[in-house]
Amino acid sequence: MDISRLLERYTGGDRRALARLITLVENRTPEVPAIMRELYPRVGRAMLIGLTGPPGAGKSTLGDKLIAAFRAQGKTVAVVAVDPSSPFSGGAVLGDRVRMQEHFLDPGVFIRSLSTRGRHGGLARATREVVHVLDAFGHDVVIVETVGVGQTELDIMGLAHTTVVVLVPEAGDTIQVMKAGLLEIADVFVVNKADRDGARRLKNELEVMLHLRPAAAWNVPVLLTEAVANKGIDDLVTQIVAHGATRRASRTAENDARDRVVEWTEILRDELSQRLDRALAGKSFTSIEERLRAGDLDPYGAALEVLEDRDRLRVLLGGAG
Amino acid sequence: MDISRLLERYTGGDRRALARLITLVENRTPEVPAIMRELYPRVGRAMLIGLTGPPGAGKSTLGDKLIAAFRAQGKTVAVVAVDPSSPFSGGAVLGDRVRMQEHFLDPGVFIRSLSTRGRHGGLARATREVVHVLDAFGHDVVIVETVGVGQTELDIMGLAHTTVVVLVPEAGDTIQVMKAGLLEIADVFVVNKADRDGARRLKNELEVMLHLRPAAAWNVPVLLTEAVANKGIDDLVTQIVAHGATRRASRTAENDARDRVVEWTEILRDELSQRLDRALAGKSFTSIEERLRAGDLDPYGAALEVLEDRDRLRVLLGGAG
Numbered sequence: 358m359d360i361s362r363l364l365e366r367y368t369g370g371d372r373r374a375l376a377r378l379i380t381l382v383e384n385r386t387p388e389v390p391a392i393m394r395e396l397y398p399r400v401g402r403a404m405l406i407g408l409t410g411p412p413g414a415g416k417s418t419l420g421d422k423l424i425a426a427f428r429a430q431g432k433t434v435a436v437v438a439v440d441p442s443s444p445f446s447g448g449a450v451l452g453d454r455v456r457m458q459e460h461f462l463d464p465g466v467f468i469r470s471l472s473t474r475g476r477h478g479g480l481a482r483a484t485r486e487v488v489h490v491l492d493a494f495g496h497d498v499v500i501v502e503t504v505g506v507g508q509t510e511l512d513i514m515g516l517a518h519t520t521v522v523v524l525v526p527e528a529g530d531t532i533q534v535m536k537a538g539l540l541e542i543a544d545v546f547v548v549n550k551a552d553r554d555g556a557r558r559l560k561n562e563l564e565v566m567l568h569l570r571p572a573a574a575w576n577v578p579v580l581l582t583e584a585v586a587n588k589g590i591d592d593l594v595t596q597i598v599a600h601g602a603t604r605r606a607s608r609t610a611e612n613d614a615r616d617r618v619v620e621w622t623e624i625l626r627d628e629l630s631q632r633l634d635r636a637l638a639g640k641s642f643t644s645i646e647e648r649l650r651a652g653d654l655d656p657y658g659a660a661l662e663v664l665e666d667r668d669r670l671r672v673l674l675g676g677a678g
Numbered sequence: 679m680d681i682s683r684l685l686e687r688y689t690g691g692d693r694r695a696l697a698r699l700i701t702l703v704e705n706r707t708p709e710v711p712a713i714m715r716e717l718y719p720r721v722g723r724a725m726l727i728g729l730t731g732p733p734g735a736g737k738s739t740l741g742d743k744l745i746a747a748f749r750a751q752g753k754t755v756a757v758v759a760v761d762p763s764s765p766f767s768g769g770a771v772l773g774d775r776v777r778m779q780e781h782f783l784d785p786g787v788f789i790r791s792l793s794t795r796g797r798h799g800g801l802a803r804a805t806r807e808v809v810h811v812l813d814a815f816g817h818d819v820v821i822v823e824t825v826g827v828g829q830t831e832l833d834i835m836g837l838a839h840t841t842v843v844v845l846v847p848e849a850g851d852t853i854q855v856m857k858a859g860l861l862e863i864a865d866v867f868v869v870n871k872a873d874r875d876g877a878r879r880l881k882n883e884l885e886v887m888l889h890l891r892p893a894a895a896w897n898v899p900v901l902l903t904e905a906v907a908n909k910g911i912d913d914l915v916t917q918i919v920a921h922g923a924t925r926r927a928s929r930t931a932e933n934d935a936r937d938r939v940v941e942w943t944e945i946l947r948d949e950l951s952q953r954l955d956r957a958l959a960g961k962s963f964t965s966i967e968e969r970l971r972a973g974d975l976d977p978y979g980a981a982l983e984v985l986e987d988r989d990r991l992r993v994l995l996g997g998a999g
Binding site for chain 2: 633
């Protein structure tokens with residue numbers, strides 16, 4: 358595979374090259390850092406929107422309507438679904454799929470799901486890199502969808518400029534919102550399926566909790582939507598855009614410098630971890646592993662046999678020596 | 679500092695040497711793998727008990743009573759508190775502290791808190807190693823206390839042979855137990871402060887949820903305790919011991935072999951991450967970081983300057999070449 362040729366096609370706007378690059382990033386191919394260095398100069402133009410909330414809150418329908426609203430403004434949109442229950446990820450009922458078809462045929466919309474299977478904390482890193490690839494391709498808006506339940510999902514939301522937390526009246530309990538850490542990450546709250554009982558009450562409860570916090574440059578709004586009926590979507594778009602403007606106005610050069618350093622250390626940590634995985638998968642240390650399994654070595658003795666040996670360390674780090 | 683002399687004193691039963699070794703492990707000194715290799719042959723004798731649950735459930739009082747119960751059986755006991763709100767960690771009201779004094783004066787009891795401040799996912803690893811040090815010292819029982827809220831705390835509980843989840847009637851909502859992942863990790867449920875309203879109801883709800891799961895060799899009991907009045911403690915000790923026996927009976931050589939391999943890869947991953955931290959803290963890459971902050975380099979370019987350079991990689995890996 359010729360990566361420079363692939364990057365050339367990607368830069369020329371070839372969507373198949375885009376899809377292929379994302380697959381390389383998702384599969385954590387050893388060339389990821391080199392690929393990312395090539396496209397990094399074009400990263401940073403897109404509006405990055407996070408969409409999270411419990412399963413069944415209607416995130417996907419809302420995402421669908423957001424796509425349509427941004428498309429109506431002439432903007433191109435990409436969606437990354439890290440939510441295994443999302444129709445974007447293929448885990449949906451037929452009605453959802455049919456509804457998505459219209460977007461699949463629109464060259465201004467690119468939809469991709471990411472597998473959440475067994476990773477060593479690398480899912481947030483992979484998601485960030487997929488977002489970079491979509492951003493550098495020239496998308497005006499990139500939407501990342503997760504199910505808001507764990508630390509990994511909160512980490513992923515950290516990459517968004519504006520995080521929209523979607524709830525439904527039945528989810529009800531605002532205490533659970535706090536326990537799940539959603540209060541801290543929300544830039545905009547949406548109470549979806551607002552025609553149902555309890556929507557106003559949930560909105561009020563959220564507003565009370567939000568008012569207990571210290572005043573800030575941005576006041577987190579709580580919006581009522583009925584995504585299936587396309588109600589409240591325009592207001593949501595307005596608030597997302599307004600939050601983005603407030604955020605940009607408060608950013609300093611020091612923020613950017615610090616973010617670059619943090620991303621650098623994350624890349625290094627992730628890369629070392631991946632080189633370890635590749636060395637283990639590549640059976641570079643089979644003899645050590647066999648003695649360990651047999652009980653002739655303990656885990657620390659086995660670790661030191663790798664760490665104290667210059668040649669083995671070189672193998673572990675993958676052709677660096 | 680002479681580590682072999684320290685290990686000698688530790689092996690001879692010197693509690694100050696024990697405390698010093700734990701500090702070295704907690705501070706992630708570069709000698710940790712070598713220290714752990716020395717004492718690993720004596721690891722594996724202790725009964726490892728995890729104690730978790732929400733803040734205010736009375737975990738510390740319960741831990742206090744467990745210490746007394748095991749001491750009455752002539753067993754030595756160590757406690758590792760990873761719970762920042764625990765009196766073991768010093769975050770307590772005066773009454774709790776005074777109560778703990780009796781154990782502080784008992785040479786058969788060793789109590790230690792671990793800081794939870796900023797780590798790169800290394801807290802679970804550090805806790806496991808502190809438990810190894812306490813185990814190899816000869817303690818019969820090691821109790822690890824966490825606040826059951828996040829993935830890190832669940833990971834820490836993974837090192838226990840028997841995990842006790844402590845709830846109080848006010849915590850009430852069994853749905854929250856499920857959402858926090860506590861149902862999956864509990865070997866024994868304790869409803870503490872059982873004299874309060876709702877204790878029976880919570881016990882019943884937990885039992886209903888537990889019965890929905892497939893049958894297993896161990897049926898998770900739901901016990902009622904009043905730790906402050908020392909009620910229900912004997913039954914709790916009995917269930918902990920019974921669970922330990924059931925667990926041992928079902929363990930195979932293959933379980934042990936797999937655990938050794940998993941621990942080996944965790945040690946390697948953690949060690950690489952720490953060597954990265956040391957290299958960054960040691961200002962080994964100051965010039966790269968300065969160009970990155972100034973915007974003359976992007977994060978990937980900066981990462982590749984380290985990863986593609988044999989000498990820099992050697993620096994990163996800490997004198998391995």
